[in-house]
Amino acid sequence: MVPRHFRVRPPVTTTAPKLATYFHVHLVSDSTGETLNAMARAVCARFDNVLPIEHIYALVRSQRQLDRALGDIEEAPGVVIHTIVDDGLREALEEGCRKLDMPCIPALDPLVSAMSRYLGYTTTSRVGAHLRLDNDYFNRMDALNYAIGHDDGQGGQDLEQADVILVGVSRTSKTPTCIYLAHRGVRAGNVPLVPGRPPPEKLFALKSTLVVGLSISPDRLIQIRRNRLLSLKENRESTYIDVDAVREEIVQARRLYERQGWPVIDVTRRSVEETAAAVLNLLHGGHGQVEVLG
Template structure:
Protein backbone atom coordinates (compact mmCIF):
# COMPACT_ATOMS: atom_id res chain seq x y z
CA UNK A 1 0.00 0.00 0.00
CA UNK A 2 1.44 3.37 -1.01
CA UNK A 3 1.89 6.16 1.60
CA UNK A 4 -0.96 8.14 -0.01
CA UNK A 5 -3.33 5.21 0.50
CA UNK A 6 -2.34 4.50 4.09
CA UNK A 7 -5.12 4.73 6.64
CA UNK A 8 -4.81 7.49 9.23
CA UNK A 9 -3.50 6.62 12.68
CA UNK A 10 -5.80 7.76 15.47
CA UNK A 11 -4.60 8.19 19.02
CA UNK A 12 -5.89 9.72 22.23
CA UNK A 13 -4.30 12.88 23.56
CA UNK A 14 -5.36 14.32 26.90
CA UNK A 15 -4.86 18.08 27.29
CA UNK A 16 -4.88 19.15 30.93
CA UNK A 17 -4.74 22.81 31.88
CA UNK A 18 -5.27 24.94 34.97
CA UNK A 19 -6.51 27.67 32.61
CA UNK A 20 -8.55 27.65 29.38
CA UNK A 21 -6.54 25.00 27.52
CA UNK A 22 -6.21 27.19 24.41
CA UNK A 23 -2.40 27.10 24.55
CA UNK A 24 -2.32 23.30 24.75
CA UNK A 25 -4.81 22.94 21.93
CA UNK A 26 -2.73 25.16 19.64
CA UNK A 27 0.53 23.37 20.51
CA UNK A 28 -1.00 19.94 19.92
CA UNK A 29 -2.43 20.89 16.54
CA UNK A 30 0.92 22.36 15.48
CA UNK A 31 2.83 19.21 16.49
CA UNK A 32 0.35 16.75 14.95
CA UNK A 33 0.45 18.71 11.68
CA UNK A 34 4.09 17.65 11.36
CA UNK A 35 3.08 14.00 10.91
CA UNK A 36 1.39 12.45 7.90
CA UNK A 37 -1.81 10.46 8.44
CA UNK A 38 -1.90 11.09 12.18
CA UNK A 39 -5.17 12.32 13.71
CA UNK A 40 -5.46 13.03 17.44
CA UNK A 41 -8.64 12.32 19.38
CA UNK A 42 -8.50 15.27 21.76
CA UNK A 43 -9.77 15.20 25.33
CA UNK A 44 -9.57 18.70 26.81
CA UNK A 45 -9.75 19.33 30.55
CA UNK A 46 -9.64 23.07 31.33
CA UNK A 47 -9.51 24.74 34.77
CA UNK A 48 -8.12 21.67 36.58
CA UNK A 49 -7.08 23.15 39.93
CA UNK A 50 -7.98 20.64 42.66
CA UNK A 51 -6.96 17.05 43.55
CA UNK A 52 -10.57 15.93 43.10
CA UNK A 53 -10.67 17.33 39.56
CA UNK A 54 -7.32 15.69 38.84
CA UNK A 55 -8.60 12.35 40.07
CA UNK A 56 -11.51 12.56 37.66
CA UNK A 57 -9.14 13.38 34.79
CA UNK A 58 -6.91 10.40 35.56
CA UNK A 59 -9.95 8.12 35.42
CA UNK A 60 -10.67 9.49 31.95
CA UNK A 61 -7.07 8.84 30.92
CA UNK A 62 -7.32 5.29 32.24
CA UNK A 63 -10.44 4.64 30.14
CA UNK A 64 -8.76 5.95 26.95
CA UNK A 65 -4.97 5.60 27.32
CA UNK A 66 -2.84 7.95 25.27
CA UNK A 67 -0.45 10.87 25.48
CA UNK A 68 -0.98 13.34 28.34
CA UNK A 69 0.08 16.94 27.77
CA UNK A 70 -0.33 19.60 30.44
CA UNK A 71 0.41 23.16 31.52
CA UNK A 72 -0.22 22.64 35.24
CA UNK A 73 1.67 25.19 37.35
CA UNK A 74 0.93 24.07 40.93
CA UNK A 75 3.77 21.81 42.13
CA UNK A 76 1.62 19.36 44.12
CA UNK A 77 -0.85 19.02 41.24
CA UNK A 78 2.00 18.34 38.81
CA UNK A 79 3.43 15.63 41.06
CA UNK A 80 0.01 14.02 41.39
CA UNK A 81 -0.50 14.07 37.63
CA UNK A 82 2.95 12.67 36.85
CA UNK A 83 2.59 9.88 39.40
CA UNK A 84 -0.85 9.00 38.04
CA UNK A 85 0.51 8.84 34.49
CA UNK A 86 3.39 6.61 35.57
CA UNK A 87 0.91 4.29 37.19
CA UNK A 88 -1.15 4.19 33.99
CA UNK A 89 2.01 3.87 31.85
CA UNK A 90 1.05 6.92 29.79
CA UNK A 91 3.62 9.52 28.66
CA UNK A 92 3.19 12.82 30.51
CA UNK A 93 4.54 15.96 28.85
CA UNK A 94 4.81 19.40 30.44
CA UNK A 95 4.33 21.40 27.24
CA UNK A 96 5.87 24.71 28.32
CA UNK A 97 8.78 23.43 30.45
CA UNK A 98 11.54 23.52 27.78
CA UNK A 99 10.79 27.11 26.77
CA UNK A 100 10.20 28.20 30.36
CA UNK A 101 13.55 26.78 31.43
CA UNK A 102 15.37 28.42 28.53
CA UNK A 103 13.76 31.81 29.22
CA UNK A 104 14.54 31.47 32.92
CA UNK A 105 18.23 30.79 32.26
CA UNK A 106 18.46 33.73 29.87
CA UNK A 107 16.54 36.20 32.02
CA UNK A 108 17.77 35.01 35.40
CA UNK A 109 14.18 35.43 36.59
CA UNK A 110 12.09 33.34 38.95
CA UNK A 111 8.85 31.69 37.82
CA UNK A 112 5.38 32.71 38.91
CA UNK A 113 3.17 30.04 40.48
CA UNK A 114 -0.09 31.84 39.78
CA UNK A 115 -2.42 29.73 37.65
CA UNK A 116 -4.05 31.16 34.54
CA UNK A 117 -1.83 34.22 34.66
CA UNK A 118 -1.43 34.19 30.86
CA UNK A 119 -5.16 34.83 30.51
CA UNK A 120 -5.47 37.72 32.95
CA UNK A 121 -8.06 40.31 31.96
CA UNK A 122 -5.48 42.94 31.08
CA UNK A 123 -5.45 45.69 28.49
CA UNK A 124 -4.29 43.26 25.79
CA UNK A 125 -7.34 41.08 26.39
CA UNK A 126 -9.78 43.97 26.03
CA UNK A 127 -7.89 45.25 22.97
CA UNK A 128 -8.38 41.87 21.30
CA UNK A 129 -12.10 41.91 22.09
CA UNK A 130 -12.43 45.43 20.64
CA UNK A 131 -10.43 44.40 17.57
CA UNK A 132 -12.69 41.37 17.06
CA UNK A 133 -15.84 43.49 17.33
CA UNK A 134 -14.34 45.96 14.86
CA UNK A 135 -13.41 43.22 12.35
CA UNK A 136 -16.92 41.75 12.45
CA UNK A 137 -18.51 45.18 12.07
CA UNK A 138 -16.24 46.11 9.15
CA UNK A 139 -16.28 42.85 7.21
CA UNK A 140 -16.79 42.89 3.45
CA UNK A 141 -17.18 46.66 3.20
CA UNK A 142 -19.56 47.07 6.14
CA UNK A 143 -19.16 50.01 8.50
CA UNK A 144 -17.17 51.90 5.88
CA UNK A 145 -17.81 55.18 7.64
CA UNK A 146 -15.30 54.23 10.36
CA UNK A 147 -12.35 53.02 8.26
CA UNK A 148 -10.04 55.62 9.80
CA UNK A 149 -10.19 53.69 13.10
CA UNK A 150 -8.60 50.60 11.52
CA UNK A 151 -4.95 49.59 11.91
CA UNK A 152 -5.06 47.88 8.52
CA UNK A 153 -7.55 47.67 5.65
CA UNK A 154 -7.44 44.59 3.41
CA UNK A 155 -8.56 45.05 -0.18
CA UNK A 156 -9.04 42.25 -2.69
CA UNK A 157 -11.39 40.47 -5.05
CA UNK A 158 -13.84 37.88 -3.77
CA UNK A 159 -12.33 34.78 -2.06
CA UNK A 160 -8.88 36.15 -1.27
CA UNK A 161 -9.18 35.24 2.44
CA UNK A 162 -9.95 38.79 3.53
CA UNK A 163 -12.44 37.81 6.25
CA UNK A 164 -10.50 34.98 7.96
CA UNK A 165 -7.34 37.07 7.84
CA UNK A 166 -9.16 40.00 9.47
CA UNK A 167 -10.47 37.74 12.23
CA UNK A 168 -7.05 36.20 12.80
CA UNK A 169 -5.49 39.67 13.02
CA UNK A 170 -8.16 40.67 15.55
CA UNK A 171 -7.06 37.82 17.81
CA UNK A 172 -3.63 39.43 17.72
CA UNK A 173 -5.10 42.78 18.75
CA UNK A 174 -4.99 44.32 15.25
CA UNK A 175 -8.06 46.23 14.07
CA UNK A 176 -8.64 45.05 10.51
CA UNK A 177 -11.34 46.10 8.07
CA UNK A 178 -11.72 44.52 4.66
CA UNK A 179 -13.16 45.95 1.47
CA UNK A 180 -14.09 43.79 -1.56
CA UNK A 181 -13.29 44.64 -5.15
CA UNK A 182 -16.56 43.97 -6.96
CA UNK A 183 -16.61 44.35 -10.78
CA UNK A 184 -18.63 47.41 -11.72
CA UNK A 185 -19.00 48.67 -8.15
CA UNK A 186 -17.07 51.75 -6.96
CA UNK A 187 -14.87 51.56 -3.88
CA UNK A 188 -15.93 53.73 -0.91
CA UNK A 189 -14.47 57.23 -1.01
CA UNK A 190 -13.40 56.91 2.62
CA UNK A 191 -11.03 54.11 1.64
CA UNK A 192 -8.93 56.55 -0.39
CA UNK A 193 -9.32 59.28 2.25
CA UNK A 194 -8.01 57.10 5.09
CA UNK A 195 -4.62 58.25 6.37
CA UNK A 196 -4.10 56.34 9.62
CA UNK A 197 -4.60 52.72 8.48
CA UNK A 198 -2.18 50.77 6.34
CA UNK A 199 -3.99 49.53 3.23
CA UNK A 200 -2.86 46.14 1.91
CA UNK A 201 -3.87 44.55 -1.37
CA UNK A 202 -4.41 40.78 -1.48
CA UNK A 203 -3.86 38.90 -4.73
CA UNK A 204 -4.25 35.28 -5.77
CA UNK A 205 -3.51 33.53 -9.06
CA UNK A 206 -6.54 33.25 -11.41
CA UNK A 207 -6.35 29.43 -11.55
CA UNK A 208 -6.34 29.12 -7.77
CA UNK A 209 -9.07 31.74 -7.47
CA UNK A 210 -11.36 29.84 -9.84
CA UNK A 211 -10.77 26.63 -7.88
CA UNK A 212 -11.69 28.33 -4.60
CA UNK A 213 -14.76 29.97 -6.11
CA UNK A 214 -15.99 26.72 -7.66
CA UNK A 215 -15.71 24.99 -4.30
CA UNK A 216 -17.66 27.84 -2.75
CA UNK A 217 -20.44 27.52 -5.35
CA UNK A 218 -20.59 23.74 -4.84
CA UNK A 219 -21.00 24.26 -1.09
CA UNK A 220 -24.02 26.45 -1.93
CA UNK A 221 -25.38 23.85 -4.38
CA UNK A 222 -24.98 26.37 -7.18
CA UNK A 223 -24.03 24.69 -10.46
CA UNK A 224 -24.79 27.43 -13.00
CA UNK A 225 -21.82 28.91 -14.86
CA UNK A 226 -21.18 32.62 -14.42
CA UNK A 227 -18.49 35.24 -14.81
CA UNK A 228 -17.66 34.53 -11.16
CA UNK A 229 -15.69 31.48 -12.34
CA UNK A 230 -15.08 32.39 -16.00
CA UNK A 231 -11.33 32.31 -16.66
CA UNK A 232 -11.24 35.47 -18.78
CA UNK A 233 -13.41 37.43 -16.33
CA UNK A 234 -11.35 36.27 -13.35
CA UNK A 235 -8.09 37.19 -15.08
CA UNK A 236 -9.49 40.64 -15.80
CA UNK A 237 -10.48 41.04 -12.14
CA UNK A 238 -6.99 40.09 -11.06
CA UNK A 239 -5.33 42.45 -13.53
CA UNK A 240 -7.56 45.36 -12.46
CA UNK A 241 -6.81 44.65 -8.81
CA UNK A 242 -3.06 44.62 -9.42
CA UNK A 243 -3.23 47.87 -11.39
CA UNK A 244 -5.22 49.53 -8.61
CA UNK A 245 -2.73 48.45 -5.94
CA UNK A 246 0.21 49.69 -8.01
CA UNK A 247 -1.49 53.01 -8.78
CA UNK A 248 -2.23 53.62 -5.08
CA UNK A 249 1.19 52.43 -3.91
CA UNK A 250 -0.37 49.89 -1.54
CA UNK A 251 1.76 46.95 -0.40
CA UNK A 252 0.62 43.69 -1.99
CA UNK A 253 0.60 40.14 -0.61
CA UNK A 254 0.11 37.16 -2.91
CA UNK A 255 -1.96 34.68 -0.90
CA UNK A 256 -1.95 31.92 -3.54
CA UNK A 257 0.30 29.62 -1.51
CA UNK A 258 -0.10 31.21 1.91
CA UNK A 259 -2.20 30.06 4.83
CA UNK A 260 -4.27 32.65 6.71
CA UNK A 261 -1.68 32.56 9.51
CA UNK A 262 1.15 33.26 7.08
CA UNK A 263 -0.75 36.14 5.46
CA UNK A 264 -1.51 37.64 8.88
CA UNK A 265 2.14 37.29 9.92
CA UNK A 266 3.23 39.13 6.77
CA UNK A 267 0.75 41.93 7.50
CA UNK A 268 1.92 42.24 11.12
CA UNK A 269 5.49 42.44 9.84
CA UNK A 270 4.48 45.28 7.51
CA UNK A 271 2.77 47.07 10.39
CA UNK A 272 5.82 46.66 12.63
CA UNK A 273 8.11 47.96 9.88
CA UNK A 274 5.84 50.95 9.35
CA UNK A 275 5.79 51.70 13.11
CA UNK A 276 9.56 51.41 13.34
CA UNK A 277 10.03 53.73 10.34
CA UNK A 278 7.64 56.25 11.90
CA UNK A 279 9.60 56.18 15.14
CA UNK A 280 12.87 56.82 13.31
CA UNK A 281 11.35 59.73 11.38
CA UNK A 282 10.04 61.21 14.62
CA UNK A 283 13.52 61.04 16.18
CA UNK A 284 15.06 62.71 13.15
Protein backbone atom coordinates (compact mmCIF):
# COMPACT_ATOMS: atom_id res chain seq x y z
CA MET A 1 0.00 0.00 0.00
CA VAL A 2 1.30 3.49 -0.87
CA PRO A 3 1.30 5.88 2.13
CA ARG A 4 -0.65 9.06 1.51
CA HIS A 5 1.70 11.69 2.89
CA PHE A 6 4.47 11.40 0.33
CA ARG A 7 4.83 10.87 -3.39
CA VAL A 8 5.99 7.69 -5.06
CA ARG A 9 7.25 8.09 -8.60
CA PRO A 10 7.68 4.93 -10.68
CA PRO A 11 10.56 4.67 -13.13
CA VAL A 12 10.12 6.99 -16.12
CA THR A 13 10.95 4.98 -19.22
CA THR A 14 9.30 3.99 -22.46
CA THR A 15 11.60 1.04 -23.16
CA ALA A 16 12.34 -0.69 -19.88
CA PRO A 17 15.00 -3.40 -20.21
CA LYS A 18 13.63 -6.91 -19.87
CA LEU A 19 16.13 -7.75 -17.11
CA ALA A 20 16.00 -4.37 -15.36
CA THR A 21 16.75 -4.22 -11.64
CA TYR A 22 14.18 -2.18 -9.75
CA PHE A 23 15.00 -0.74 -6.35
CA HIS A 24 13.57 1.76 -3.88
CA VAL A 25 15.30 5.10 -3.37
CA HIS A 26 14.00 7.33 -0.57
CA LEU A 27 14.63 11.06 -1.01
CA VAL A 28 14.25 13.02 2.23
CA SER A 29 14.40 16.81 2.11
CA ASP A 30 13.56 19.70 4.43
CA SER A 31 12.76 21.79 1.34
CA THR A 32 10.98 21.09 -1.96
CA GLY A 33 13.25 18.16 -2.82
CA GLU A 34 13.94 19.42 -6.35
CA THR A 35 17.72 19.51 -5.89
CA LEU A 36 17.78 16.09 -4.30
CA ASN A 37 15.55 14.58 -6.98
CA ALA A 38 17.71 15.97 -9.78
CA MET A 39 20.89 14.64 -8.16
CA ALA A 40 19.40 11.19 -7.58
CA ARG A 41 18.19 10.91 -11.17
CA ALA A 42 21.55 12.00 -12.52
CA VAL A 43 23.30 9.30 -10.47
CA CYS A 44 20.82 6.54 -11.33
CA ALA A 45 21.12 7.36 -15.02
CA ARG A 46 24.76 6.26 -14.86
CA PHE A 47 23.75 2.63 -14.32
CA ASP A 48 22.47 0.44 -17.13
CA ASN A 49 19.42 -1.76 -16.54
CA VAL A 50 18.73 -0.15 -13.16
CA LEU A 51 15.43 1.63 -12.58
CA PRO A 52 14.69 3.43 -9.28
CA ILE A 53 11.28 3.67 -7.68
CA GLU A 54 11.41 7.12 -6.10
CA HIS A 55 9.81 7.84 -2.73
CA ILE A 56 9.86 11.60 -2.19
CA TYR A 57 9.51 13.11 1.29
CA ALA A 58 9.50 16.90 0.94
CA LEU A 59 9.34 19.57 3.67
CA VAL A 60 10.42 17.20 6.46
CA ARG A 61 11.00 19.68 9.29
CA SER A 62 9.76 17.96 12.44
CA GLN A 63 10.45 14.74 14.32
CA ARG A 64 6.89 13.61 13.69
CA GLN A 65 7.29 14.00 9.92
CA LEU A 66 10.61 12.17 10.06
CA ASP A 67 9.14 9.31 12.08
CA ARG A 68 6.42 8.84 9.46
CA ALA A 69 9.05 8.82 6.72
CA LEU A 70 11.12 6.23 8.58
CA GLY A 71 8.05 4.05 8.97
CA ASP A 72 7.49 4.09 5.23
CA ILE A 73 11.19 3.50 4.56
CA GLU A 74 11.01 0.37 6.70
CA GLU A 75 8.12 -0.92 4.57
CA ALA A 76 10.10 -0.50 1.32
CA PRO A 77 13.80 -1.12 2.05
CA GLY A 78 16.24 0.67 -0.22
CA VAL A 79 18.71 3.54 -0.39
CA VAL A 80 18.05 6.71 1.62
CA ILE A 81 19.42 10.01 0.29
CA HIS A 82 18.82 13.27 2.12
CA THR A 83 19.53 16.99 2.26
CA ILE A 84 18.44 17.54 5.86
CA VAL A 85 20.26 20.52 7.43
CA ASP A 86 18.98 20.47 11.02
CA ASP A 87 21.51 18.56 13.15
CA GLY A 88 18.89 16.91 15.34
CA LEU A 89 16.83 15.62 12.44
CA ARG A 90 19.95 14.47 10.60
CA GLU A 91 21.08 12.42 13.60
CA ALA A 92 17.60 10.94 14.02
CA LEU A 93 17.44 9.98 10.34
CA GLU A 94 20.92 8.45 10.36
CA GLU A 95 20.19 6.53 13.56
CA GLY A 96 16.89 5.26 12.14
CA CYS A 97 18.64 4.05 9.00
CA ARG A 98 21.33 2.31 11.06
CA LYS A 99 18.65 0.39 12.94
CA LEU A 100 17.06 -0.60 9.63
CA ASP A 101 20.48 -1.50 8.19
CA MET A 102 19.97 0.84 5.22
CA PRO A 103 22.50 3.22 3.65
CA CYS A 104 21.87 6.87 4.51
CA ILE A 105 23.63 9.28 2.15
CA PRO A 106 23.89 13.06 2.79
CA ALA A 107 23.80 14.26 -0.81
CA LEU A 108 25.36 17.70 -0.38
CA ASP A 109 27.95 16.98 2.31
CA PRO A 110 30.92 16.18 0.01
CA LEU A 111 30.38 19.37 -1.99
CA VAL A 112 29.83 21.53 1.09
CA SER A 113 32.96 20.10 2.76
CA ALA A 114 35.09 20.68 -0.32
CA MET A 115 33.87 24.26 -0.66
CA SER A 116 34.43 24.88 3.04
CA ARG A 117 38.03 23.64 2.83
CA TYR A 118 38.74 25.71 -0.26
CA LEU A 119 37.19 28.93 1.08
CA GLY A 120 38.37 28.48 4.64
CA TYR A 121 34.89 29.22 5.96
CA THR A 122 32.26 27.23 7.77
CA THR A 123 28.74 27.07 6.37
CA THR A 124 26.32 29.92 7.09
CA SER A 125 23.59 29.64 9.67
CA ARG A 126 20.24 28.25 8.69
CA VAL A 127 18.60 31.67 9.13
CA GLY A 128 20.94 33.29 6.62
CA ALA A 129 20.40 30.48 4.14
CA HIS A 130 16.65 30.95 4.33
CA LEU A 131 16.94 34.67 3.69
CA ARG A 132 18.85 33.97 0.50
CA LEU A 133 16.32 31.37 -0.55
CA ASP A 134 13.51 33.83 0.06
CA ASN A 135 15.14 36.40 -2.22
CA ASP A 136 15.64 33.74 -4.88
CA TYR A 137 12.02 32.69 -4.51
CA PHE A 138 10.67 36.19 -5.10
CA ASN A 139 13.00 36.67 -8.07
CA ARG A 140 11.68 33.44 -9.59
CA MET A 141 8.07 34.47 -9.02
CA ASP A 142 8.73 37.84 -10.65
CA ALA A 143 10.38 36.13 -13.63
CA LEU A 144 7.52 33.64 -13.89
CA ASN A 145 4.93 36.43 -13.94
CA TYR A 146 6.92 38.14 -16.67
CA ALA A 147 7.13 34.96 -18.76
CA ILE A 148 3.38 34.38 -18.52
CA GLY A 149 2.58 38.00 -19.35
CA HIS A 150 4.96 38.05 -22.32
CA ASP A 151 4.20 34.69 -23.89
CA ASP A 152 3.55 34.41 -27.61
CA GLY A 153 4.10 38.11 -28.31
CA GLN A 154 2.00 39.48 -25.44
CA GLY A 155 3.10 42.52 -23.47
CA GLY A 156 5.10 43.97 -26.33
CA GLN A 157 5.12 47.42 -24.76
CA ASP A 158 7.81 46.54 -22.20
CA LEU A 159 10.04 43.99 -23.93
CA GLU A 160 13.06 45.97 -22.76
CA GLN A 161 12.43 44.78 -19.20
CA ALA A 162 13.30 41.22 -20.21
CA ASP A 163 16.69 39.60 -19.73
CA VAL A 164 16.13 37.66 -22.94
CA ILE A 165 13.56 37.46 -25.73
CA LEU A 166 13.25 34.21 -27.68
CA VAL A 167 12.17 34.48 -31.30
CA GLY A 168 11.10 31.58 -33.50
CA VAL A 169 8.46 29.98 -35.68
CA SER A 170 5.60 28.05 -34.11
CA ARG A 171 6.50 24.91 -32.06
CA THR A 172 10.17 25.66 -31.44
CA SER A 173 9.78 25.31 -27.63
CA LYS A 174 9.72 29.05 -26.96
CA THR A 175 7.13 28.95 -24.17
CA PRO A 176 8.46 25.98 -22.15
CA THR A 177 11.99 27.36 -22.43
CA CYS A 178 10.83 30.73 -21.07
CA ILE A 179 9.05 29.03 -18.17
CA TYR A 180 12.15 26.96 -17.42
CA LEU A 181 14.32 30.09 -17.50
CA ALA A 182 11.86 31.82 -15.16
CA HIS A 183 12.42 29.09 -12.60
CA ARG A 184 16.09 30.06 -12.79
CA GLY A 185 15.20 33.68 -12.08
CA VAL A 186 15.59 34.85 -15.69
CA ARG A 187 13.01 37.24 -17.15
CA ALA A 188 12.24 35.70 -20.52
CA GLY A 189 9.59 36.59 -23.08
CA ASN A 190 8.99 35.23 -26.55
CA VAL A 191 7.85 36.55 -29.91
CA PRO A 192 6.45 34.18 -32.57
CA LEU A 193 7.36 34.47 -36.22
CA VAL A 194 4.11 34.11 -38.16
CA PRO A 195 4.08 34.02 -41.98
CA GLY A 196 2.63 37.24 -43.39
CA ARG A 197 2.79 39.04 -40.05
CA PRO A 198 5.85 41.20 -39.24
CA PRO A 199 7.30 41.06 -35.71
CA PRO A 200 6.68 44.09 -33.47
CA GLU A 201 8.95 47.04 -34.28
CA LYS A 202 9.97 47.32 -30.64
CA LEU A 203 11.79 44.00 -30.97
CA PHE A 204 14.30 45.61 -33.32
CA ALA A 205 14.90 48.58 -31.01
CA LEU A 206 16.07 46.57 -27.98
CA LYS A 207 19.51 47.64 -26.79
CA SER A 208 20.35 45.85 -23.54
CA THR A 209 18.04 42.83 -23.86
CA LEU A 210 19.44 39.65 -25.39
CA VAL A 211 17.41 38.44 -28.37
CA VAL A 212 17.92 34.80 -29.38
CA GLY A 213 16.63 33.15 -32.53
CA LEU A 214 15.48 29.53 -32.31
CA SER A 215 15.87 27.32 -35.36
CA ILE A 216 14.98 23.71 -36.13
CA SER A 217 15.14 21.23 -38.99
CA PRO A 218 12.05 21.14 -41.26
CA ASP A 219 11.51 17.40 -40.76
CA ARG A 220 11.57 17.68 -37.00
CA LEU A 221 9.29 20.72 -37.00
CA ILE A 222 6.75 18.99 -39.23
CA GLN A 223 6.77 15.98 -36.91
CA ILE A 224 6.17 18.17 -33.85
CA ARG A 225 3.41 20.13 -35.56
CA ARG A 226 1.73 16.99 -36.86
CA ASN A 227 1.70 15.53 -33.34
CA ARG A 228 0.23 18.77 -32.07
CA LEU A 229 -2.60 18.61 -34.61
CA LEU A 230 -3.27 14.98 -33.71
CA SER A 231 -3.53 15.91 -30.03
CA LEU A 232 -6.13 18.50 -31.04
CA LYS A 233 -7.87 15.86 -33.21
CA GLU A 234 -7.26 17.91 -36.35
CA ASN A 235 -6.21 15.65 -39.20
CA ARG A 236 -6.62 18.04 -42.11
CA GLU A 237 -3.60 19.00 -44.20
CA SER A 238 -2.55 22.66 -44.19
CA THR A 239 0.43 24.93 -44.82
CA TYR A 240 1.18 24.47 -41.10
CA ILE A 241 2.67 21.06 -41.95
CA ASP A 242 3.31 21.49 -45.67
CA VAL A 243 6.95 20.62 -46.41
CA ASP A 244 7.62 23.54 -48.75
CA ALA A 245 5.81 26.05 -46.54
CA VAL A 246 7.62 24.91 -43.41
CA ARG A 247 11.00 25.07 -45.12
CA GLU A 248 10.25 28.61 -46.29
CA GLU A 249 9.27 29.61 -42.74
CA ILE A 250 12.59 28.38 -41.40
CA VAL A 251 14.59 30.01 -44.21
CA GLN A 252 12.90 33.36 -43.62
CA ALA A 253 13.48 33.07 -39.88
CA ARG A 254 17.19 32.36 -40.37
CA ARG A 255 17.49 35.32 -42.73
CA LEU A 256 15.91 37.57 -40.10
CA TYR A 257 18.33 36.34 -37.43
CA GLU A 258 21.27 36.96 -39.74
CA ARG A 259 20.13 40.48 -40.66
CA GLN A 260 19.67 41.42 -37.01
CA GLY A 261 22.87 39.74 -35.84
CA TRP A 262 21.00 37.68 -33.26
CA PRO A 263 22.62 34.53 -31.87
CA VAL A 264 20.89 31.34 -33.00
CA ILE A 265 20.21 28.11 -31.14
CA ASP A 266 19.28 25.00 -33.11
CA VAL A 267 16.67 23.16 -31.02
CA THR A 268 16.32 20.17 -33.36
CA ARG A 269 18.00 17.72 -31.00
CA ARG A 270 17.77 19.72 -27.80
CA SER A 271 15.54 19.25 -24.80
CA VAL A 272 14.00 22.31 -23.16
CA GLU A 273 16.62 22.09 -20.43
CA GLU A 274 19.45 22.03 -22.97
CA THR A 275 18.00 24.98 -24.86
CA ALA A 276 17.68 26.94 -21.62
CA ALA A 277 21.28 26.08 -20.72
CA ALA A 278 22.43 27.42 -24.09
CA VAL A 279 20.50 30.65 -23.47
CA LEU A 280 22.10 30.98 -20.04
CA ASN A 281 25.53 30.53 -21.60
CA LEU A 282 24.78 33.39 -23.99
CA LEU A 283 23.53 35.56 -21.13
CA HIS A 284 26.61 34.93 -19.05
CA GLY A 285 29.12 35.02 -21.87
CA GLY A 286 28.00 38.08 -23.79
CA HIS A 287 26.37 38.18 -27.19
CA GLY A 288 28.21 40.64 -29.37
CA GLN A 289 28.57 38.23 -32.28
CA VAL A 290 26.27 35.81 -34.02
CA GLU A 291 26.66 32.34 -32.58
CA VAL A 292 25.00 29.21 -33.94
CA LEU A 293 24.64 26.55 -31.26
CA GLY A 294 23.85 23.19 -32.82
